[in-house]
Amino acid sequence: MKNHTNRVPGRPKHDKECEPIHDLIIRTASKLFMEKGYEQVSLQQIANACNVSKPSIYYHFTSKPELFKASVTTMLNNVYEKIKYLLREAESIESGLVRVAEARLANPHAELQTIINEAEGNLNEEQIQEIREAELQIYRLLADYFEGAMDKQFFRKNDPMLLAQLFSSMLLIGNRKETMSQYESSYDVGKKLVDIFLHGTTER
Amino acid sequence: MKNHTNRVPGRPKHDKECEPIHDLIIRTASKLFMEKGYEQVSLQQIANACNVSKPSIYYHFTSKPELFKASVTTMLNNVYEKIKYLLREAESIESGLVRVAEARLANPHAELQTIINEAEGNLNEEQIQEIREAELQIYRLLADYFEGAMDKQFFRKNDPMLLAQLFSSMLLIGNRKETMSQYESSYDVGKKLVDIFLHGTTER
Numbered sequence: 173m174k175n176h177t178n179r180v181p182g183r184p185k186h187d188k189e190c191e192p193i194h195d196l197i198i199r200t201a202s203k204l205f206m207e208k209g210y211e212q213v214s215l216q217q218i219a220n221a222c223n224v225s226k227p228s229i230y231y232h233f234t235s236k237p238e239l240f241k242a243s244v245t246t247m248l249n250n251v252y253e254k255i256k257y258l259l260r261e262a263e264s265i266e267s268g269l270v271r272v273a274e275a276r277l278a279n280p281h282a283e284l285q286t287i288i289n290e291a292e293g294n295l296n297e298e299q300i301q302e303i304r305e306a307e308l309q310i311y312r313l314l315a316d317y318f319e320g321a322m323d324k325q326f327f328r329k330n331d332p333m334l335l336a337q338l339f340s341s342m343l344l345i346g347n348r349k350e351t352m353s354q355y356e357s358s359y360d361v362g363k364k365l366v367d368i369f370l371h372g373t374t375e376r
Numbered sequence: 377m378k379n380h381t382n383r384v385p386g387r388p389k390h391d392k393e394c395e396p397i398h399d400l401i402i403r404t405a406s407k408l409f410m411e412k413g414y415e416q417v418s419l420q421q422i423a424n425a426c427n428v429s430k431p432s433i434y435y436h437f438t439s440k441p442e443l444f445k446a447s448v449t450t451m452l453n454n455v456y457e458k459i460k461y462l463l464r465e466a467e468s469i470e471s472g473l474v475r476v477a478e479a480r481l482a483n484p485h486a487e488l489q490t491i492i493n494e495a496e497g498n499l500n501e502e503q504i505q506e507i508r509e510a511e512l513q514i515y516r517l518l519a520d521y522f523e524g525a526m527d528k529q530f531f532r533k534n535d536p537m538l539l540a541q542l543f544s545s546m547l548l549i550g551n552r553k554e555t556m557s558q559y560e561s562s563y564d565v566g567k568k569l570v571d572i573f574l575h576g577t578t579e580r
Contacts, residue, residue, distance in 0.1 A: 209490075
């Protein structure tokens, strides 16, 4: 171990100039779990990628399932805040949805449902519930937005929650590198996707 | 080992009244891989689920990556044939798409992209290409169908391949058990989904 200093045993050193270790672990773990799935990622790999020791991880998170839960819910909360911001700042419903689509297509990650299904056997009921709740708040945010669009008679009447989930599902094409590479930018794909979501595929 | 008989060594016994062992292994392996991902499933588990020995699996498939490739491409070929049949038998473009959606929503499986990403490190270039080709033929089938709808001026002009991938992505909501449980049947969800795909979410 390098850089031995006088610190409380078990307490990992904390570099004040850098990102707090807790946040660094969360950010790194989210990335690895979403890329490779639950089983494929070990705490040792996360420790290596963070340049910390495995005990440092255990200092912050009691177990791998607990770190997984913390990583996934933190990521979902960030997505929630980002979408809320983008929709609030947009000049129209259409441009808000294009901004959300663009952001999501530019940052593709594995379908969460598949990753959670894989991890589920290792998580307890409370951990599963916390992840579901963090995911649900994103759908509720979109559903509320769509409900507003129905109130304004821009959208026709529909189940807003179903629309939220369909819109999110459509964004999964961001995972298809070959498709994305055929377009100039995530913005272009986002615009086409939102056009189809709003106006459908048929002639009017 | 039970039921010793005089058979060629290494050649697993073949029950003529039942499904050929090769097909049984493929069917079981597809199911397990799509449920749990590549890493989580061992050849021993597949052997147990088929009630055969692990050497029987090696008799038919040279390795786990090879069995994975065979399982996934067989599954994709079956999906292809099913969709082709459903679209050909349908009375209208709309009813064809509803039938395809219904069938897919009733048989949800993990997003293939996520499973393949996870397995990719274990597959060689040829195996990856074979899977991609089997997947691509499904998109091409849908894209051709959509192109036909454009020729008939039922659909407005759009990139048919993008439509094929967006339609397939929308079908991933079948993985959301809570959503599906709120509807009477897969047919109901399929009908709503196709309505949005064809006519969009906005008032006309």
